[in-house]
Amino acid sequence: MTVEVATKQDYLLFTRINRGDELTHVGTFKAVNDDLAKIYAQYIYDEEDWVEMYVVKKEALVNVRRPEPLFAKEWDR
Amino acid sequence: MTKEHISLIELGETIADNKFILGDRLVEVGISGPNLEATLSSIAMAQQELGHSRLLYRWVSDLTGIRKEVKHQTGKAFQQNVNIANWIELIAGLYVTNVAIDLVMRTMIDANNPNVKPPFTKLLKEQQEHLIYSKNWCQQLLLDKGSIPRRCREAISKTAQEAKEWLIKVENDLYLVTENIIPKDARLVEQFESQISEVSKDVAKTNVG
Numbered sequence: 001m002t003v004e005v006a007t008k009q010d011y012l013l014f015t016r017i018n019r020g021d022e023l024t025h026v027g028t029f030k031a032v033n034d035d036l037a038k039i040y041a042q043y044i045y046d047e048e049d050w051v052e053m054y055v056v057k058k059e060a061l062v063n064v065r066r067p068e069p070l071f072a073k074e075w076d077r
Numbered sequence: 078m079t080k081e082h083i084s085l086i087e088l089g090e091t092i093a094d095n096k097f098i099l100g101d102r103l104v105e106v107g108i109s110g111p112n113l114e115a116t117l118s119s120i121a122m123a124q125q126e127l128g129h130s131r132l133l134y135r136w137v138s139d140l141t142g143i144r145k146e147v148k149h150q151t152g153k154a155f156q157q158n159v160n161i162a163n164w165i166e167l168i169a170g171l172y173v174t175n176v177a178i179d180l181v182m183r184t185m186i187d188a189n190n191p192n193v194k195p196p197f198t199k200l201l202k203e204q205q206e207h208l209i210y211s212k213n214w215c216q217q218l219l220l221d222k223g224s225i226p227r228r229c230r231e232a233i234s235k236t237a238q239e240a241k242e243w244l245i246k247v248e249n250d251l252y253l254v255t256e257n258i259i260p261k262d263a264r265l266v267e268q269f270e271s272q273i274s275e276v277s278k279d280v281a282k283t284n285v286g
Contacts, residue, residue: 029114032217036114039210043118 010058011037015050023052084252085193086140087153091243092181093133094150095158095174100127102161102170110164115214119167122207129200136196155239157232165218165225169232172211176272177240177265179204181247184263193258212276219280230277237273244269 008030014023027045031037037055045053100123107119134147158170182197182204218229244265253259 030112031114033213035209036213039206039213040114040118042206043121044114046121 011055013041014054016052084250089137090151091153092178093130094154096126096130097150098154098158106167125203157236165228166232168214170236172215173236175208188260190258215276
């Protein structure tokens, strides 16, 4: 596969069931671009009639605090 | 039902048949899609395509006045769609067929003939999502390695040929045009060809970039 095809990115899905509810992380999936990510989010996570849905590239998350590793090996990941 | 009226019924049945067949193929072939996300989306889209076809068969039966249970298509689906046997043909068929159908539906909505009242507006949003999904997948397949891009181009071209023949028939149908169901200057084929060639153009840009 070419670079463009192979570059799937992890996306996180955040949803709100009703107005005023908390925005909750409900799942993670892979997609090659934002357009497909939006489609996948709607078609895979259709168990609720969400009032709001957001997909975010995992790499866009800014790390503030990480858990201490249980094993040294985890640092390499 | 007049003889001319048959044009409209045939148009409705062609769209319904294609959606009926695509719904079936999206499950049968889509279940073995290349990844979990694509497969789950394919199954969900199958339900929507079948729902669209049910809505359209009902509209046709209102036109004919004959109520009958739909067990099979009426034989007007594109042969290429009936023969879909793998993921490449499925994606190409879903994209090309929905481009053609979407053009006809939007043209009929714009024509706004009060005697026709097609139930298309309800399904356009879902159809647009199917178009985004299939277009993106077409682009991925066209960028793939080995024989996949060639097979994808061939599948697009075969379905496009059938879709084009149907669009020519629709925009030249005397009844549809004189009754302003399809406006005289609809240019369906021109728009169709432009949209289909867009996929390859986008892929070419990606390769150059």
